[in-house]
Amino acid sequence: MIPALGEFALWIALPVALWGCALAFLGGAWSRGDLVLSAERCTYAIFFLVAVASAGIITAFVQDRYEYWYVYNYSSRELLTFFKIAGLWAGQRGSIVFWALNLSLFSSIAIWFNRDRNRDLMPYVNGVLLALLSFFIAISIFVQPPFELLGFTPADGRGLNPQLQNYWMTMHPPMLYLGFTSFSIPFAFAMAALMTGHLDARWFQVTRKWTLSSWLFLTVGVILGMRWAYEELGWGGYWFWDPVENASLLPWLVATAFLHSVMIQENRGMLKVWNMGLVILTFLMTIFATFLTRSGLIESVHSFAQNLTIAWIFLGCLGVVAAISTVLVVWRLPLMQSERQFESFVSREAAFLMNNLILLGIAFTVTWGVMFPLLTEGLTGSKVAVGPPFFNRVNIPMGLVLLALMGIGPVIAWRKATPRNLKRNFLFPIVVAGVVAAVLFEMGVRHAYALLTFVLGAFVLTIILIEFWKGTRARARIEAENPAIALVHLVRRNRQRWGGYIVHVGIVVIFMGFAGKAYDVEVRQSLMPGESMAVLSPFGHEYELTYESLSTSRPQNTFAVVTALFTVRQDGADLGPLTTERQFVLAPPQTMTEVGIRSTIVEDLYLLMVLNQDEVGIVENRPDLQRATFVAMVNPLVPWIWYGGLIVVVGSLIGLWPGAGLPIPRHGGERTESDGLAPGDGDSGSSEHDPASGAPAAVG
Amino acid sequence: MRNDRRFFVGLIGVAGVVGYLIWTGISDTMLYFVTPSELLTRIAENPQSVAQAWRVSGKLVPSSYSYSKTELLHRFVVEDPADPSTRVDVEFRSPLPDTFTDSPDMEVEVVMEGTLRSDHVFEATEVLTKCGSRYEAMPKSESVALSGGRIE
Numbered sequence: 001m002i003p004a005l006g007e008f009a010l011w012i013a014l015p016v017a018l019w020g021c022a023l024a025f026l027g028g029a030w031s032r033g034d035l036v037l038s039a040e041r042c043t044y045a046i047f048f049l050v051a052v053a054s055a056g057i058i059t060a061f062v063q064d065r066y067e068y069w070y071v072y073n074y075s076s077r078e079l080l081t082f083f084k085i086a087g088l089w090a091g092q093r094g095s096i097v098f099w100a101l102n103l104s105l106f107s108s109i110a111i112w113f114n115r116d117r118n119r120d121l122m123p124y125v126n127g128v129l130l131a132l133l134s135f136f137i138a139i140s141i142f143v144q145p146p147f148e149l150l151g152f153t154p155a156d157g158r159g160l161n162p163q164l165q166n167y168w169m170t171m172h173p174p175m176l177y178l179g180f181t182s183f184s185i186p187f188a189f190a191m192a193a194l195m196t197g198h199l200d201a202r203w204f205q206v207t208r209k210w211t212l213s214s215w216l217f218l219t220v221g222v223i224l225g226m227r228w229a230y231e232e233l234g235w236g237g238y239w240f241w242d243p244v245e246n247a248s249l250l251p252w253l254v255a256t257a258f259l260h261s262v263m264i265q266e267n268r269g270m271l272k273v274w275n276m277g278l279v280i281l282t283f284l285m286t287i288f289a290t291f292l293t294r295s296g297l298i299e300s301v302h303s304f305a306q307n308l309t310i311a312w313i314f315l316g317c318l319g320v321v322a323a324i325s326t327v328l329v330v331w332r333l334p335l336m337q338s339e340r341q342f343e344s345f346v347s348r349e350a351a352f353l354m355n356n357l358i359l360l361g362i363a364f365t366v367t368w369g370v371m372f373p374l375l376t377e378g379l380t381g382s383k384v385a386v387g388p389p390f391f392n393r394v395n396i397p398m399g400l401v402l403l404a405l406m407g408i409g410p411v412i413a414w415r416k417a418t419p420r421n422l423k424r425n426f427l428f429p430i431v432v433a434g435v436v437a438a439v440l441f442e443m444g445v446r447h448a449y450a451l452l453t454f455v456l457g458a459f460v461l462t463i464i465l466i467e468f469w470k471g472t473r474a475r476a477r478i479e480a481e482n483p484a485i486a487l488v489h490l491v492r493r494n495r496q497r498w499g500g501y502i503v504h505v506g507i508v509v510i511f512m513g514f515a516g517k518a519y520d521v522e523v524r525q526s527l528m529p530g531e532s533m534a535v536l537s538p539f540g541h542e543y544e545l546t547y548e549s550l551s552t553s554r555p556q557n558t559f560a561v562v563t564a565l566f567t568v569r570q571d572g573a574d575l576g577p578l579t580t581e582r583q584f585v586l587a588p589p590q591t592m593t594e595v596g597i598r599s600t601i602v603e604d605l606y607l608l609m610v611l612n613q614d615e616v617g618i619v620e621n622r623p624d625l626q627r628a629t630f631v632a633m634v635n636p637l638v639p640w641i642w643y644g645g646l647i648v649v650v651g652s653l654i655g656l657w658p659g660a661g662l663p664i665p666r667h668g669g670e671r672t673e674s675d676g677l678a679p680g681d682g683d684s685g686s687s688e689h690d691p692a693s694g695a696p697a698a699v700g
Numbered sequence: 701m702r703n704d705r706r707f708f709v710g711l712i713g714v715a716g717v718v719g720y721l722i723w724t725g726i727s728d729t730m731l732y733f734v735t736p737s738e739l740l741t742r743i744a745e746n747p748q749s750v751a752q753a754w755r756v757s758g759k760l761v762p763s764s765y766s767y768s769k770t771e772l773l774h775r776f777v778v779e780d781p782a783d784p785s786t787r788v789d790v791e792f793r794s795p796l797p798d799t800f801t802d803s804p805d806m807e808v809e810v811v812m813e814g815t816l817r818s819d820h821v822f823e824a825t826e827v828l829t830k831c832g833s834r835y836e837a838m839p840k841s842e843s844v845a846l847s848g849g850r851i852e
Contacts, residue, residue, distance in 0.1 A: 163798070234798065342707040354714070361718035368722055373733065383733035385755040387813070390729040394721045524793075526772055589806070591798050610795040611767065629772055631795055 003065060006056015007147035010097070013049040014137045016042050021130035028123030028195075036123045040111050043126060046133055047104035054101045057094050057146050061087040067153040070094060070146050076159035078557045083160055086170045090160060092310070093146040095173065100136040102181040107133065110185045110210070118206055124192035125185075132184055135317060143309060159557070162585045162592050168228035175221030176248050180286040182214040183255065187283035190276060194328040199335045204262050204275065208496075209656055215259060216652040218252040223645040234593040234608050236520065236633045238641065241391040246366045247292035251285040253366070257359040258282055260409075264352050267414065269339030273329065274356075276336065280325040285363075287318050292370065344416035351409040358402045365394045400452055403511055406504050407460035411467065428466065433459035453515035457508045464501045471498075495654050502651030509644030516603075516637025524610070526629045535605070537634045543605055544569040545578070550626040552618050559584040562618055564609050564628060568598060580607045580630070599639050606633040731755045731813065736780040736788045743816060750816060753825075757811045760829075761787060765802035776802065778810055778822075788816075792824040799829040 020042025027035030057070070061084040066072045074090045075083075089095045107129040114122050140146065163169075186207040193203035204211070225248060226238035239245060258278040264271050291314035329336075342349060369386045376384045411425040436458040437451065445451050468487070476486035491498040519538035527533060527547040535543045548565045555561060561583045568575040581594035596607040610629040617625030733755045734742065743750055758778035765776040773791055780786040790812060801808060814824035 234795065345706075345710060350710075357711070357714045357718075361714070364718065365722055365725075368726075372726065385731045385733040385813075386726060386729065387731065387755075390725045393729060394718075394725040397721065398718070524772060526769060589801070589803070591801060593795075593798050608795065610772075627769065629769075 002059040003056040003068065003147060006053040006059070009049040009052035009056070010137065010141060010147070013046050013053070013100075014134065014141060016049065017046055017130050017134040017137055020046070021127055021134055024123050024127035024130055028127065036119075036126075039123065039126050039130065040115075043104065043107050043111055043130060043133075046130075046137075047101075047108045050097065050101045050104050050137070053097055053146075054088055057088050057097060058085055060147075061085065064157070066155070066157050067149055068146075069148045069150050072150060072154055072157045074157070074160055076157040076557075079157075079160055080165075083165055083170065087160075089173050089177065090164065093140070093144045093148075095177065096136055096140045096144050097146055098174070099177055099181060100133060100140065102177055103129070103133055103136065103184055106182050106185055106210075107188075110188075114206070118202070120196055120198060121189060121192040121203065124195045125188045128188040128191045129184060132188075139310075139313060143313065162583070162590055163232050166228055166232050168224050168231065172221055172224040172228055175217050175224055176289075179214050179217030179219075179221055180251065180289065182210055182217060183251065183282055183286055185210040186214070186279055190279045191325070191328065194276070194325075194332050197332060197335055199272065199332060201262075201266055204279070205266070208262075211255065211259060211262075212652060212656055215252070215255050216649065216656065218248070218255060219648055219652070220645070222248050222252055223641070227642060230638070231595060231597070234595050236522070236606050236631075236635055237517075238638070241366075241369070241388045243370050244293050246370050246391075247289035250363055250366060251282055251289055253359050253363040254278060254282040254285050257356045257363075260352050260359075261356050264349055268349060270342070270349065271353075272336040272338065273333065276329055278356075280322075280329070284318060284322055287314060287321065290314055291318065346412070346417045346422070348409060348412045348414045348417075351405055351412055355402065355405045355409060358398050358405070362395050362398050362402075365398070366391065369394075396449055399511070400449070400456060403453065403456045403460065403508070406507065407456070407463045410501070410504075411463055425463070429459050429462040432462040447515075447518040450515040450518040453511050457512050460504065460508050464505055467501060468498075491654060495657060499651045499653075499655030502654060503648050504651075506644045506647030506649075506651055509640050509647060511644075513637045513640030513642075513644060516635065516640070519636045521634040522631060523633075524629065524631045526627060528627050529623045533630065533632060535632045535634055537603060538636050539602060541571050543632070543634070544572075545607065545630075545632055547628070547630070548577075549623065550618060550621075550628065552621070557586050559586055560618070562609070564630070566596070566607065568605065578605070578607055580609045582609050582611070601639060603634055603636045604638045606635055607631070733757065735782065736778055737783050737786045739788065739816065739822075740786065750818065753813060753815050755811065755813050756788070756822065757809065758788065759784075760800075760802060760808040760810050763802060776810075778812070781809075788822050789820070790822045790824055790827075792827050794826075796827055797829050800827065 020039045023035045023042065024039035026032070027037075027039055059065075060068050060071045061075050062081060064071070064075070064077055066075075070091060070093045071087065074087050074094075083090075087094060089098045107126070110129075111122065111126055114125075118125075186204065189203040189207045193199050225245065229240070229245075230236075230238040258275065261271055261278060262275050265275050291311060342353075344350065369390055372386050373384050376382065407429065408426075413421045433455045437455045440451055440454055445454070468490075471490045472483055472487045475481065475490050476483050479486065479489070481489065521535055521538060523533055523535045525533040529547055529549050532544050532546040535545065537543065546567045546569070548567055551563050551565065553561050553563070561581055563579050563581045566578045566580070568578050575598070578596045578598050580596035581592075583592040583594060585592055593608050598605040598607075608631050610631060617623070617627070731753055732742070734757075736756060736758045739754055739756055756778070759781045761777040761779050765774070767774055773793060774796055776790050776792075778788050778790055790810075792812075792814075799808075800810070809830040811828045811830065812822065812824040813826040814822055816822050
């Protein structure tokens with residue numbers, strides 16, 4: 001019943017979306033408030049209808065309705081209810097509905113918050129959003145129908161790929177979808193600004209929280225994907241530069257560039273066309289990412305289904321959006337003149353610009369690496385492969401420049417830094433970085449990139465610490481508060497700035513986690529029960545892993561689960577047991593490696609069973625036939641990637657927290673140097689005197 | 701005006717460095733992606749390229765897989781999907797991916813990186829299998845399901 005209702009709701013949503021889209025644009029053009037209001041109600045209605053459709057899909061999963069193609073292919077009776085609910089985004093057909101659900105939810109929120117403000121922009125914002133919603137709903141109805149019937153009712157479904165039955169994996173795609181869809185809101189505001197010609201800073205100031213939350217969702221989505229790959233794929237790494245991984249990284253890179261470059265427009269009235277370009281490019285990248293993930297056009301181990309129809313549809317959408325945006329930007333070029341000129345390479349503008357160029361350079365490299373095989377094949381006929389060596393070689397140096405800029409950008413002066421400014425802000429951090437370099441070198445860290453990462457990381461962290469210290473000290477002195485309270489008030493006063501610093505700390509920690517890769521240790525050995533293998537950690541201690549026994553169990557939906565039990569000792573001290581498994585899953589028939597991970601704050605001990613060499617030893621439980629091959633790795637600093645991710649989340653949430661806290665003027669108008677984020681030259685603590693203008697941050 | 705020009709010089713400079721990195725990066729790390737037949741013909745045409753690394757994609761020959769306990773070595777045979785008579789023996793030392801299964805009723809497509817030894821055994825440094833994906837559950841069988849065919 002409910003699935004049928006869901007299908008019905010989806011069909012109604014399409015005419016409502018198309019009608020609302022027409023109403024919104026006409027209402028805007030004719031200044032007809034009644035039409036505009038009607039169009040906004042269409043958006044709310046679509047959210048309701050798509051929610052009913054989503055509930056229908058989930059119900060079909062939970063009730064094991066295998067007469068539906070989608071449920072049959074992505075579920076089975078034995079699947080946990082949790083994964084059945086996640087069936088909504090397990091496959092393409094459901095995820096398009098899920099996409100429309102998120103988009104209609106975010107559109108409704110944006111429209112609700114702006115029901116009394118930005119009324120000049122809202123008809124066009126809503127029109128753009130409804131056009132996007134129409135597109136996704138139409139795909140869902142005509143190309144990827146989630147409610148398609150098989151024509152008969154199978155007794156059971158085909159089951160979900162066991163590698164996807166992992167809680168990280170359940171959260172990873174929805175996080176990315178949330179990031180992708182919430183970026184539609186800033187894009188819609190940008191388009192509305194172009195259409196109306198109201199091209200002051202308002203369009204990005206009112207969508208700042210949308211941009212930031214979209215960025216946060218993307219960040220979390222990418223990190224969850226890394227975490228999943230690390231636990232589930234069993235090769236000891238977290239990033240393979242696979243096209244699907246790259247697809248999720250591209251919008252993140254451009255969105256990061258956008259988040260930084262809008263600050264230049266806000267403070268200096270420069271780069272208006274550039275920012276417009278970045279917001280459009282980020283949106284295009286979200287569509288491109290979907291195209292890459294879903295089309296299977298690019299050779300990837302992960303995207304298998306060569307669904308060319310959907311590839312062409314997304315490519316077409318990409319082309320249409322790019323064409324319309326370009327025409328709008330060219331038409332409005334006269335309204336986007338820069339108010340100031342670029343003055344010096346040694347300035348905050350230059351540092352931010354450099355940050356943008358590097359981020360776009362990385363995005364370009366990634367796109368190029370993904371597309372190059374396709375281009376070569378089209379042009380010369382011979383297929384080539386571009387793999388991790390290429391991406392690492394090009395992106396690591398650029399990443400290191402980015403790391404350095406993370407320290408320079410926030411404290412260097414606007415316009416033109418004086419030698420005095422440079423000395424005041426950078427002398428001490430450079431000394432600290434030098435000391436760190438000497439100490440690490442003395443301790444034996446000789447890998448150039450790793451060493452540079454730690455040294456630059458120390459440089460950035462020192463600068464951020466000094467900023468916090470100066471700010472707190474100034475506030476404690478002026479307001480006569482105790483330092484702890486002063487720190488809290490300081491952050492609350494300009495959460496965007498201080499939250500941003502905390503995000504930077506998280507990114508530095510993540511970078512250091514990446515650098516640990518240079519010191520990975522791997523030992524492979526074939527063992528009999530009772531024998532041991534030794535792994536030497538790069539931190540100097542030695543793990544001794546003793547293979548105790550092999551045992552077999554038969555949980556649901558498996559032929560067998562073979563578990564190897566180890567005891568771990570570190571330099572003679574007993575650390576307790578560690579297990580690693582191989583599961584032989586029945587539906588779908590597949591082998592799964594369950595990695596044994598023992599985490600400490602600085603490293604992971606990572607153990608996997610390659611294979612056991614005699615089935616008799618397993619079945620009859622005979623220790624003399626239980627020889628098996630194991631791989632033990634020590635992955636230094638990998639846990640820092642996850643810790644860094646948490647710090648990034650905390651920093652972003654500080655910036656996102658509702659209420660006042662962004663020192664921005666309510667209506668457009670960019671700020672002058674005197675009330676910039678940090679005056680850079682002179683005591684940075686003086687940013688405490690930001691006029692703050694008291695305007696509550698307009699939530700989208 | 702003068703500053704704007706300086707700004708553009710800076711822009712072009714950065715773009716140039718990035719471009720140079722990409723160019724050298726591609727030419728130094730690029731691998732040819734070939735089928736087993738193409739691999740053999742290319743090496744026959746140009747014997748010097750034997751030392752070069754390749755990426756080869758082919759179909760696993762059913763029941764060809766074996767594991768040497770003493771050498772910790774995986775051995776299997778890959779055939780050209782278009783021309784099943786062309787086969788390449790493969791040796792591989794690292795753990796095989798979970799999706800690698802040698803069962804007669806499953807088609808497993810293998811993508812490998814490595815070099816062809818002079819004894820015409822392909823020494824793989826990396827093996828990936830294509831069946832199932834992160835996001836799609838076994839799409840291969842879609843056609844079977846839709847045609848109302850075999851249901852387990």
